[in-house]
Amino acid sequence: MGGNDHHNLEDIQMKVIHEFSKTLEMFGLSMADSRLFVTLYLHPSPMTLDEMSSALGKSKTAMSTGIRNLSDQGLVERVWKKGVRKDLYTSTANLYKTFMTSYIQKWQTAVAEQEKELSAVEGQMKENFKGCVKQMEKDEAVLLQERMQEMIHFHTRLLKALQSLQPAP
Amino acid sequence: MGGNDHHNLEDIQMKVIHEFSKTLEMFGLSMADSRLFVTLYLHPSPMTLDEMSSALGKSKTAMSTGIRNLSDQGLVERVWKKGVRKDLYTSTANLYKTFMTSYIQKWQTAVAEQEKELSAVEGQMKENFKGCVKQMEKDEAVLLQERMQEMIHFHTRLLKALQSLQPAP
DNA sequence: AATTACGTACAGTTCAAACTGTACGTAATT
DNA sequence: AATTACGTACAGTTTGAACTGTACGTAATT
Numbered sequence: 431m432g433g434n435d436h437h438n439l440e441d442i443q444m445k446v447i448h449e450f451s452k453t454l455e456m457f458g459l460s461m462a463d464s465r466l467f468v469t470l471y472l473h474p475s476p477m478t479l480d481e482m483s484s485a486l487g488k489s490k491t492a493m494s495t496g497i498r499n500l501s502d503q504g505l506v507e508r509v510w511k512k513g514v515r516k517d518l519y520t521s522t523a524n525l526y527k528t529f530m531t532s533y534i535q536k537w538q539t540a541v542a543e544q545e546k547e548l549s550a551v552e553g554q555m556k557e558n559f560k561g562c563v564k565q566m567e568k569d570e571a572v573l574l575q576e577r578m579q580e581m582i583h584f585h586t587r588l589l590k591a592l593q594s595l596q597p598a599p
Numbered sequence: 600m601g602g603n604d605h606h607n608l609e610d611i612q613m614k615v616i617h618e619f620s621k622t623l624e625m626f627g628l629s630m631a632d633s634r635l636f637v638t639l640y641l642h643p644s645p646m647t648l649d650e651m652s653s654a655l656g657k658s659k660t661a662m663s664t665g666i667r668n669l670s671d672q673g674l675v676e677r678v679w680k681k682g683v684r685k686d687l688y689t690s691t692a693n694l695y696k697t698f699m700t701s702y703i704q705k706w707q708t709a710v711a712e713q714e715k716e717l718s719a720v721e722g723q724m725k726e727n728f729k730g731c732v733k734q735m736e737k738d739e740a741v742l743l744q745e746r747m748q749e750m751i752h753f754h755t756r757l758l759k760a761l762q763s764l765q766p767a768p
Numbered sequence: 769a770a771t772t773a774c775g776t777a778c779a780g781t782t783c784a785a786a787c788t789g790t791a792c793g794t795a796a797t798t
Numbered sequence: 799a800a801t802t803a804c805g806t807a808c809a810g811t812t813t814g815a816a817c818t819g820t821a822c823g824t825a826a827t828t
Contacts, residue, residue: 446746472743474739526757544622660817
């Protein structure tokens with residue numbers, strides 16, 4: 431058979447971490463951050479930086495920055511436990527909702543921003559090229575304007591599509 | 600005012616290329632490939648490698664590999680014109696549909712693949728850990744199995760969501 | 769048949785992201 | 799108050815992607 435038989439828990443966990451990370455990578459996370467997330471997700475209890483470090487075989491510094499990334503995106507939470515000095519982190523509950531919401535949010539913000547920029551430029555164009563002298567430049571300007579309307583329309587449709595993806599509350 | 604006033608066509612084109620490329624980057628293209636695509640998209644006629652090269656100020660080799668990437672994803676088409684020796688390329692028509700279809704396709708393939716992998720591993724687990732000795736390992740295995748079901752469910756929902764995004768024909 | 773024009777394979781370079789180890793500031797423990 | 803434990807800022811290193819220029823194979827032109 432192929433090389434994909436895994437016999438102990440450790441092996442299986444690693445395989446699972448790797449596979450699922452590939453999916454999360456599609457949500458814009460780096461492979462490193464994805465793996466960190468999945469590690470937390472599969473761990474029965476919140477973890478310290480040192481635990482993550484030895485679980486993944488990377489430096490504590492790497493864990494620290496990784497956690498910050500995940501935290502910024504709301505994918506990971508800090509947990510308090512009485513008597514424990516170290517910081518503890520878990521993956522947020524509700525995998526699907528968390529990821530979809532976070533991802534869609536990111537897209538919406540970015541797409542809206544870019545639509546704004548393009549619309550602004552479109553406005554400028556109208557002003558600047560009203561009385562264009564050379565025929566050739568005029569033609570080009572007309573095409574550009576057409577394309578820009580298409581691009582803006584593209585963004586509008588994107589936003590609508592994103593809205594429809596919003597997971598139910 | 601801010602530094603965002605653009606007075607000639609060249610400036611505006613560059614700004615538009617840059618902004619729209621940021622959107623396309625979210626579809627998994629590199630910034631370089633995005634810019635190449637948008638350049639084609641804004642150009643009134645199909646372009647040769649040399650034209651792209653001078654339009655973007657990059658080497659012809661870079662254009663060649665960029666075009667291949669875009670071509671692989673069905674975002675760009677080769678065009679024949681009588682009497683012209685050089686290869687000519689255009690962006691495919693129907694911006695929104697092209698990108699959505701290509702992107703969704705990519706996701707579907709990847710997600711389905713990873714779901715398959717995870718399901719396979721789940722099968723293996725059931726076999727290997729039926730009669731698990733130590734209690735601790737057993738608990739871990741149970742958790743892992745639970746999580747894996749969640750992950751697989753995650754993929755299933757993703758596929759459904761992707762399906763709903765499919766642009767109308 | 770010889771030459772020219774074209775696209776791309778390949779080796780080398782540049783630059784940014786990921787990572788490591790050390791150093792430091794702060795909070796807990798003694 | 800002194801010491802220890804912790805998280806992170808920072809500088810340096812490694813790794814991979816983007817890019818360049820050269821070299822080569824193939825097809826068109828002469």
